Amino acid sequence: MGKEIRVDIETLRAADSDRQKVADQLRAALDEGRLSLHEYDERVRDAYGAKTYKELLVLVADLPRPGLSASEVAARQLAERRREARRLPPALIVLWTIWATLAVVNLVVFALVVASTDGTIYPWPAWLLVPGAALGAVTVGVQAIRNQKH
Incomplete structure (x- = not known):
């Protein structure tokens, strides 16, 4: 048997389109008031400098999906706890x-x-x-x- 190579998704190299998607999500967070202009600038800079998916995922880990309000996030969490x-x-x-x-x-x-x-x-x-x-x-x-x- 040959060696089995396990590749973790986070270690894979990110493409320009991946960086652009993260930048778009950061822009939506800025528009929704979730990020200050300073935070947005730092994160976008880091997004375009990211080499792996892990570096990109860290930039949006604390943000909900674009268009999702805080009340919707809270309602989903409450529904999950009730379920x-x-x-x-x-x-x-x-x-x-x-x-x-x-x-x-x-x-x-x-x-x-x-x-x-x-x-x-x-x-x-x-x-x-x-x-x-x-x-x-x-x-x-x-x-x-x-x-x-x-």
């Missing part, structure tokens, strides 16, 4: 998956038994509501605790 807070912990996802699988199997077996016999059959799948209710209560409790932390 993360609603996400169930992996253990609960596993437990709900197990419960749902057992419920489906029991209901299918029950339906097959009912369809293949003439007599009255005890509705044993109803007992699955007990662990389902307990699991639901635990889920609500865990989410309430997680929401208090945020």
Whole structure:
């Protein structure tokens, strides 16, 4: 086997078009009031002198995409935190998956038994509501605790 060469994107040489894109992003940041004229001049000078992508990325690392307001950035961060807070912990996802699988199997077996016999059959799948209710209560409790932390 030959040697495998791993090239990190940041070490690659930047092209003139890459430098121009960064300069355009810096201009947009200046127009939006995110950079002072002095900062803009320094960063544009550094952008045109950059040799690698890493040197370019450092110049715009603290800037949002052009046209994105601070309130939009804050709204996106808040939405992401809310989405993360609603996400169930992996253990609960596993437990709900197990419960749902057992419920489906029991209901299918029950339906097959009912369809293949003439007599009255005890509705044993109803007992699955007990662990389902307990699991639901635990889920609500865990989410309430997680929401208090945020």
